[in-house]
Amino acid sequence: MSEANTLEIRHLRTVFHTRKGDLAAVNDVSLTVPKGKIVGIVGESGCGKSMTAMSVMQLVRKPGEIESGQILFRGEDLLQKTPGEMQKIRGDRISMIFQEPMTSLNPVYTVGHQVEEALRIHEHLSKEELHRRAVEIFEAVGIPEAEERLKSYPHQLSGGLRQRVMIGMAMICKPDLLIADEPTTALDVTIEAQILALMKKLRDENGTSILLITHNMGVVAKMCDFVYVMYAGRVMEQAEVFELFRNVQHPYTAGLLQSIPRIDHVVDRLYTIPGVVPNLLHLPAGCGFCTRCRYAQDRCYEELPELREIAPGHFIRCFSTNQELSGKEESHA
Amino acid sequence: MAKKIINRVLVSIPVLIGVIFIIYVMLNIIPGNPIEVMMAEHARQDVIDRISAYYGLDKPVWEQFLIYMKNLLHGDLGVSYKLNRSVNSLIADAFPYTLKLAIAAAIVSWLIGIPAGILSAIHENTIVDRLFMGFSLLGVSMPVFWAALIFQYIFAYRLAWVPVSGADTWQSYILPAIVLGWSSAGTIARLTRSNLLEVLEEDYIRTAWAKGLSQAGVILHHAFKNALLPVITMMAIQVASLLSGAVITETVFAIPGIGRLAVDAITNRDMPLLQGTVIFTTILIIAGNLIADILYSVIDPRIREK
Ligand SMILES: Nc1ncnc2c1ncn2[C@@H]1O[C@H](COP(=O)(O)OP(=O)(O)OP(=O)(O)O)[C@@H](O)[C@H]1O
Ligand SMILES: [Mg+2]
Numbered sequence A: 001m002s003e004a005n006t007l008e009i010r011h012l013r014t015v016f017h018t019r020k021g022d023l024a025a026v027n028d029v030s031l032t033v034p035k036g037k038i039v040g041i042v043g044e045s046g047c048g049k050s051m052t053a054m055s056v057m058q059l060v061r062k063p064g065e066i067e068s069g070q071i072l073f074r075g076e077d078l079l080q081k082t083p084g085e086m087q088k089i090r091g092d093r094i095s096m097i098f099q100e101p102m103t104s105l106n107p108v109y110t111v112g113h114q115v116e117e118a119l120r121i122h123e124h125l126s127k128e129e130l131h132r133r134a135v136e137i138f139e140a141v142g143i144p145e146a147e148e149r150l151k152s153y154p155h156q157l158s159g160g161l162r163q164r165v166m167i168g169m170a171m172i173c174k175p176d177l178l179i180a181d182e183p184t185t186a187l188d189v190t191i192e193a194q195i196l197a198l199m200k201k202l203r204d205e206n207g208t209s210i211l212l213i214t215h216n217m218g219v220v221a222k223m224c225d226f227v228y229v230m231y232a233g234r235v236m237e238q239a240e241v242f243e244l245f246r247n248v249q250h251p252y253t254a255g256l257l258q259s260i261p262r263i264d265h266v267v268d269r270l271y272t273i274p275g276v277v278p279n280l281l282h283l284p285a286g287c288g289f290c291t292r293c294r295y296a297q298d299r300c301y302e303e304l305p306e307l308r309e310i311a312p313g314h315f316i317r318c319f320s321t322n323q324e325l326s327g328k329e330e331s332h333a
Numbered sequence B: 001m002a003k004k005i006i007n008r009v010l011v012s013i014p015v016l017i018g019v020i021f022i023i024y025v026m027l028n029i030i031p032g033n034p035i036e037v038m039m040a041e042h043a044r045q046d047v048i049d050r051i052s053a054y055y056g057l058d059k060p061v062w063e064q065f066l067i068y069m070k071n072l073l074h075g076d077l078g079v080s081y082k083l084n085r086s087v088n089s090l091i092a093d094a095f096p097y098t099l100k101l102a103i104a105a106a107i108v109s110w111l112i113g114i115p116a117g118i119l120s121a122i123h124e125n126t127i128v129d130r131l132f133m134g135f136s137l138l139g140v141s142m143p144v145f146w147a148a149l150i151f152q153y154i155f156a157y158r159l160a161w162v163p164v165s166g167a168d169t170w171q172s173y174i175l176p177a178i179v180l181g182w183s184s185a186g187t188i189a190r191l192t193r194s195n196l197l198e199v200l201e202e203d204y205i206r207t208a209w210a211k212g213l214s215q216a217g218v219i220l221h222h223a224f225k226n227a228l229l230p231v232i233t234m235m236a237i238q239v240a241s242l243l244s245g246a247v248i249t250e251t252v253f254a255i256p257g258i259g260r261l262a263v264d265a266i267t268n269r270d271m272p273l274l275q276g277t278v279i280f281t282t283i284l285i286i287a288g289n290l291i292a293d294i295l296y297s298v299i300d301p302r303i304r305e306k
Helices: A049-057 A083-089 A111-122 A127-140 A159-171 A189-206 A217-223 A241-246 A251-258 A298-302 A322-332 B002-028 B034-042 B045-054 B061-073 B087-122 B127-141 B144-158 B170-199 B203-211 B215-243 B247-252 B258-267 B271-299 B301-305
Strands: A005-018 A021-034 A038-042 A064-073 A094-097 A177-181 A209-214 A226-231 A234-240 A308-311 A314-316
Touching: A005 A049, A005 A209, A021 A038, A021 A049, A021 A064, A021 A209, A021 A226, A021 A234, A038 A049, A038 A189, A038 A217, A049 A064, A049 A094, A049 A177, A049 A209, A094 A159, A094 B203, A111 A127, A111 A159, A111 B203, A127 A159, A159 A189, A159 B203, A177 A189, A189 A209, A189 A217, A209 A217, A217 A241, A226 A241, A226 A251, A234 A241, A234 A251, A251 A322, B002 B061, B002 B271, B034 B045, B087 B127, B087 B170, B087 B215, B087 B247, B087 B258, B087 B271, B127 B170, B144 B170, B144 B247, B170 B215, B170 B247, B203 B215, B215 B271, B247 B258, B258 B271, B271 B301
Parallel strands: A038 A209, A038 A226, A094 A177, A177 A209
Antiparallel strands: A005 A021, A005 A064, A226 A234, A234 A314, A308 A314
16 A cells, blocks of 8 residues: 555454344454544444544454454554554554543543653653653643643642643654544533644644544544545445535435534524444344435345445445435425 | 542541441440350359450440540550550551562452553454453462462472561462452452443544554554553552452462451451551552552543543
């Protein structure tokens, strides 16, 4: 593969061996993060976003297991690496931040200690140098009074500051890839905007590629260059962001888009896609979305549609396009 | 921080007074004049009366209590009926033996309990887990006197590696320390294991992995310190209770410590001595709790600030 892609996941399948049977949390997912780009994974809760990310980090815990596929990071398959080699990559070349800034930092160490530790694991530096770099990164992620703040314990900081600490910790080794798993979900809207802007700034300055996980289409629109829409462990639609928003073609994506909260609309209740996410243990034989899709036909229950390209770089996993479907509905009416 | 400690010490005082009162009442509702019991039927009544008066036993109980409390305020625990020596000096003589045994036993129990707890947690629900937990729980389940006798038979009598009993050399402490330490290792192992398992589910552990730390780094640096908090409380209380004398162990191994002193006091109905040892023990336990609290806030910054 070309070095133009930082990450290339091919046919990844991650399963959980539960007592009731095996469940594919990530099912034949292929995904590319080009160098310096922000790629979004979006989808409802439980669709396998975090497990895709944890598979890249190889931090899937039992009873989960990566069953097959390739995870090419700068051309090398991470799944062929030894645990020791993976350990060197984690936190250095690929780092990750999480949804819960409140609980993702260790309460018994100062944030300075934790940030310096991330650097110390991977680079042999003097104490002074570690400290200097920590101050530097705190300033880069916009933490005021960096010197002082380094001595704080996590509980002394607000959620937004803690997430800045997490980002600083993740960026201190200047990774090639930053995986952000719902980094702003737990934060309020103004703080969310600041954190997103910060991530974009860091991408622009360092050329870091970002895999951004979210369930919020609004965040995708603001941040991403490419987007993958996941449902029940599979990619349902993928496209460059402009293309996707201009030309949504999967009924599921269309449903997600309707559920974006909008400032110019006063609504009593947010729109949600009717029905519930199917139990991954008992997926329908055909398309995973058929039980909730208002256009579902007999065929959808029996046969899994392949991902197919409907416009350059725009793929959907559906037998028809949304255009055809909604057109049909109108002609029925 | 200093203010917090002072506060805690002040709160302990009424607790201590309450406990002393209860102990005093409980020990003095036993009917009969202890002097009479001690001297048996041979003694003449006027001798009994004279000795009773000497110890203040002719006064009403409430007055005796006030006198006792007044002496206690000056650190005086009274005089033993049986040995006719000050209780203070008896305790002072016995305490070093108990101290040595307690420290050795505590170390044994940590050396067994903490690694067993960690290894069990890492290998949760595997054969390793069962083996380590089984081993440390065996210590709890074996009656101390029984384990002591078996150990004495094997290691002192058969193999002659260590003395059977006594407290003359450091070697004499090996067997009692193992018996006593092993018996409290199980609780520590179980607590370490369950806390560690809980902490390993925390989000900050996931962060530690994501940083690229090794398993040892994640567990020993990030999980252990958090998991240790409740264990420390237990250890401080455990040490305090070991210091109050291990009655059975000290008796079986003939170690003249606090536990033995208490047993002797009971057999002889030696009230001042019994009261003295019980009060001494109470102070140790309260101090143990206090130290646990302080250690807790040293480790956990969230508690330190409250
Ligand atoms: N420990 C586990 N045991 C069994 N199944 C699991 C386990 N962890 C995750 N799963 C399964 O994996 C699926 C995907 O989980 P994942 O955490 O990737 O979802 P997600 O898309 O990140 O959702 P969210 O938006 O809630 O974070 C879940 O639906 C769940 O069924
Ligand atoms: Mg998730």
